[in-house]
Amino acid sequence: MSDKRESQQTILVVEDDVLVRMPIAQYLRDCGYKVIEASNADEAIQVLLHQETPVDVVFSDIDMPGAVDGFELAKWIREHRPGLDVLLAGTVPRAVESAENLCERGPVPKPYEAQVVHNHIRRLLAARNATKKP
Amino acid sequence: MAAARREPSPRCERKVRDTVLVVEDEVLVRMVVADELRKAGYTVIEASSAHEALDLLRNGVDVRVIFSDVRMPGPMDGVGLGRVVRSEFPMIKIVLTSGNLTPLDWAEHHGFFQKPYDAAKIIKHVKRLLD
Numbered sequence: 001m002s003d004k005r006e007s008q009q010t011i012l013v014v015e016d017d018v019l020v021r022m023p024i025a026q027y028l029r030d031c032g033y034k035v036i037e038a039s040n041a042d043e044a045i046q047v048l049l050h051q052e053t054p055v056d057v058v059f060s061d062i063d064m065p066g067a068v069d070g071f072e073l074a075k076w077i078r079e080h081r082p083g084l085d086v087l088l089a090g091t092v093p094r095a096v097e098s099a100e101n102l103c104e105r106g107p108v109p110k111p112y113e114a115q116v117v118h119n120h121i122r123r124l125l126a127a128r129n130a131t132k133k134p
Numbered sequence: 135m136a137a138a139r140r141e142p143s144p145r146c147e148r149k150v151r152d153t154v155l156v157v158e159d160e161v162l163v164r165m166v167v168a169d170e171l172r173k174a175g176y177t178v179i180e181a182s183s184a185h186e187a188l189d190l191l192r193n194g195v196d197v198r199v200i201f202s203d204v205r206m207p208g209p210m211d212g213v214g215l216g217r218v219v220r221s222e223f224p225m226i227k228i229v230l231t232s233g234n235l236t237p238l239d240w241a242e243h244h245g246f247f248q249k250p251y252d253a254a255k256i257i258k259h260v261k262r263l264l265d
Contacts (some may be wrong), residue, residue: 013194017181018186018189018190018192019189019193020182022180022190025180026177026179029172037164037165037180038159039182039183039186040182043182044162046162047161047165050162053162
């Protein structure tokens with residue numbers, strides 16, 4: 001049991017709408033990921049600053065209330081946690097180009113299908129694991 | 135919302151377990167207690183405020199026990215949440231926690247834990263409430 005948990009990949013889901021966050025988080029848990037939920041970017045940053053909490057992928061909404069939205073969070077991550085994969089989801093069409101610079105695959109359109117997010121995350125993790133191999 | 139309506143693929147099957155709703159505005163505290171409850175075998179749903187908790191309940195999320203902090207920012211604290219839950223969802227048990235208050239004899243609840251709490255004691259208490 002402990003071996004299984006240690007090998008689990010961790011996804012940090014950042015979404016201010018609990019009715020969106022809950023099902024996507026539950027779905028990803030059912031798929032075998034450890035999922036940490038943050039209801040805004042400030043919470044996400046608190047989690048990322050917590051050294052004892054490893055995170056493999058950040059999956060964040062773009063539009064969130066407060067001083068830091070998804071783009072700002074992605075910028076913060078690039079500065080403070082370079083190498084950490086970020087997946088953005090949002091409805092801001094004009095932001096797609098910027099998003100492509102921030103994410104490997106670009107944002108996932110909302111409303112998103114859980115399976116699409118799962119596939120994105122699997123590809124990100126597979127790509128990352130492939131680059132780690134000698 | 136699409137995720138809520140979509141059936142998980144066969145490799146992502148959901149096991150049916152009792153659901154505990156953790157309501158806590160401190161993300162690191164919420165993360166730890168939610169993780170411990172999941173390790174104990176419960177399905178755990180997380181809310182960062184009383185408003186989020188009510189949003190989930192009023193949208194039909196099936197919960198057996200709520201474990202809520204008392205002091206939270208926003209118009210409703212854990213005691214207020216307990217009052218609404220008792221009126222709208224009388225079957226749900228509510229357990230409260232706080233670092234600042236002594237046991238809330240004046241509030242209606244199914245248990246109170248002073249912070250910092252031992253997660254093992256919370257799990258034991260939840261188990262007793264659900265037996």
